[in-house]
Amino acid sequence: MSNGPVLAIENLRTYFFSRSKQAFIRSVDGVTLHIEKGKTLGIVGESGSGKSVTALSTMGLISAEPGVIIGKIGLKTETVQKNLLRDLKDHVKINMSTGRIMSVYKDSLGWQKKINRLMKGIRGKEIAMIFQNPKLSMNPFSSIGKQIAESILLNTSISNRNEAKDKAIYWLEQVKMDSPRLRYYNNPYGLSGGMCQRAMIAMALSSEPSLLIADEPTTGLDATIQSKIVDLLAHLKTSFGVTTMLISHDIDVIKSLSDNVAVMYGGTVLEHGPARTILTSDYKYKHPYTAALLSSIPSQEHIREKKKLQVIEGDVLDTINIPDGCRFFERCNKVTDKIKEQCEHTEPDLREVFPGHKVRCFRFFRT
Amino acid sequence: MAKTILEVKNLKKYYTQSKGLFSSLRGNVGIIPAVDDVSFYIKEKETMGLVGETGCGKTTIGKTLLKLAPATSGEIIYDGTDITHLSSREFYPYRKKMQMIFQDLDAALNPKMRIRSILKEALTVHHKLSKAELKYRIDDLLEKVNLKKNKLSNFPNELSGGEKRRVGIARALAVGAQFIVADEPTSALDVSIQAQVVNLLKDLQKTLGLSYLFISHDLRIVELISHKVAVMYLGQIVEMGMAGLIANEPRHPYTDILWSSLVDKKSSEVNRSNEENKKAGGGGFDFERPLEGCRFAPRCPVYYSKNKPDICTDPSSSPTLRDIGDAHKVACHFPL
């Protein structure tokens, strides 16, 4: 039985080194999440919460140093089953002090070589990615059709050029590109942002991946185009059942597309569970951060009564100075006296409070 | 009745685009009507929202009002005075009354200057202040925009997005502006910070009596903060009216699409069929195409559902803004 999640990330840490501050930027600091087969996991979070870095780490595309230093990324598809960070320990030595990583020795070159070997046959084939800026992620000097056909030749069993072309047109049709036969010869710069995003999606899907990572697919597009892209993704989800990791800061997008959701803050997952319950405003058992995030979006009620928006005081956590306790402690408005001490000094675990719903907050479990 | 602080009449701003090296000699210059015949007015302590898709000319209006770009024709009347044709010297006193919050967070802040000198500069442009006064005014500003004092000696790149935006607002207030063009003030910010900035702008309006032209593509925030809203499409205002009416009872098909695409992120019947699109030249957004009749016709669902009435594409009858009651204006031959 090949049940179990397609992708299971455990305790992933990806650090960068800030030369000017002589300190680590803990972009991803202990992320644990998993995606079931055929489901969509939405990752929400504000800028700097480590959403994109998690995705890039999964793809093995981190080039800045030191990069990924610890963790496990288990990929389990019909053909492949391996840890994408296998033997990472051979390349990294970590010195801890008082529960923090103080220094890292990493053989970056060796690790880069190793990861390229590990990712062979996986990147682009098993895991495909849609980037935030489609125009920059495609070759501007080649037609979109050719690029898709090339990816088909490279990643699928099709090896005939004409067949690949037909297949590419098929995928352009699938993403509802108007007149796909003509668009096949268009270069990316001749297309509008929305069209380019469609082409990018077609390219990602053309290799029939087991996992699709969509990094902010709607950001930077106009509202009318955004909704069309969301429609398209929803349509593709029902008709192809692709397992998707959807990254967005737009809660509405996540809400309408995902089955599960992971809320990220300051490089870690604060909440992981079914999207439908967590992202509704009536549901009470959720992390204070998720609650605050939801309430800071103007609702119909707010607008009608011209009410003031509820704000989260303070600023987004900067991942250089990570506090000892809960990462959201300073901005949290639900700290009670009973757990205050605990919140300030120890970081809560990500624990299951209901089946399939994990929260990192002391309000739900006391020791 | 509050007095009108800014009135814009038939404002036009055309950009010329040269095609080739000697085009200007041959008179072969492309004209892009970024703002084409726009009229509106803003009353004191009022917020007018301006929404539209990227490139529809929202920002150009803001820049033209502040004379950062010269208007091609039309009138801009600030507080009873026509400021359209003032020279930069004559316009100087108006600079302290009208300010802009720029879309780009870093834009307004010289990267090599500390926050203290940025604010100091803004305070001393129009007023001579003694050291003690200056210190008092800076503290006062910081308090108004809710910024921590220890940020004063930082450089802009050491601040977070929300803090940069606050400095931008403080800078506009420092001059003593009464009318502020806020160009996408929330677009580059995180959700939690967006709410802070929106609340701050609302508070400032209440305490200082400011008027805003609030340019944004985030419809919900526009609806929340504005008293009235104007919807722009391809350089023209297609619908204008009270915020609640525009949002809940839109009359122009474009407004309808815009708002319904927002709710739950599900698009409504914008499914334009492919063949018709091809005939209309690919649909969408193109300033360079000659504009005949209604500009929205190629994308308009009403146009197709009514079997393409001639009046919509007739060059001689482009729809003009007309009042349909309740100070609600719409530019459409067949309002919903």
Added chain:
Amino acid sequence: MKKYSQISIKVSDFSEVPFWKKANTIDLICVGYGLTIFILVLVSYILGATDFLPGDPQKLNLALLMAPPGTEGHILGTDFVGRDILSRLIIGIQAYFLPGLLAIAISLILGTCFGVAAGYWEGWIDTIVTYTSNLLNSFPRLVLILLMVAAFKPDIYYIMIVVGITNVPAVASLVKGKIQFLKQKNFIEAAISLGLKTRSIIIKHILWHNCRAILIIQATLGMAEAILMETSLSYLGFGVQEPTPSWGNMVQAGSNYFLQGNFWPSTAPALAILFTIMGFHLLGDGLNNILEGKRNK
């Protein structure tokens, strides 16, 4: 294995890490070397100007012709008429120091003016500046200088004026590029809307805050250029004339005896030229990397 370590857990909001910690070691070495050379040149210039020398650079000592380095009283030896080489090296700085500064001043001032005009107002001024600099660039500099020498007299100041003017296009295009880059970030627009005068926008916001680094870098490179020009022209006999010492004509005079085994009269000034020019270049390069943050990214 490369090591990354966090020095302090608590990093405060201020950029309290001094710039030499942020910078690359190689850049620091370059700048250190360059500064040493610069100070050495400056001190030597002052020594020469105040006539505070180890020996008389003009005094012929026929008893001590071609004394090798290390001879008592003559650390670097003497030349073919017995003059002290060290003193002549020091006094040789007089030949290029002030003229070099003149060349730098001309190129920086004119270059900045044209650069600002072209970058800030654009339009036809930009076109004129671009085409003028293309014209100037397409004309061989040496030919211009030789024309100058032929028309007037082989005076180092005339030569340096030409050097300065021919450097103007380089500075102008650099300043223009910087301004066009800054304009994209539109804080200039913000400053205009604030009501600042154009003059103060240009001087304060553009030049002082954002262009001073590149101007300093350009000055050091300009000095290297000037030294190179002076020495090569003096070597050819168009620059500083004997008996006034200059590094260029010292190399030239010494080269006649080089193959006879008396290498020091030409080698000493040649090495001085090498190390000085290298120093100025490395200084410019290192400053570029540190101040403009080229290598950290």
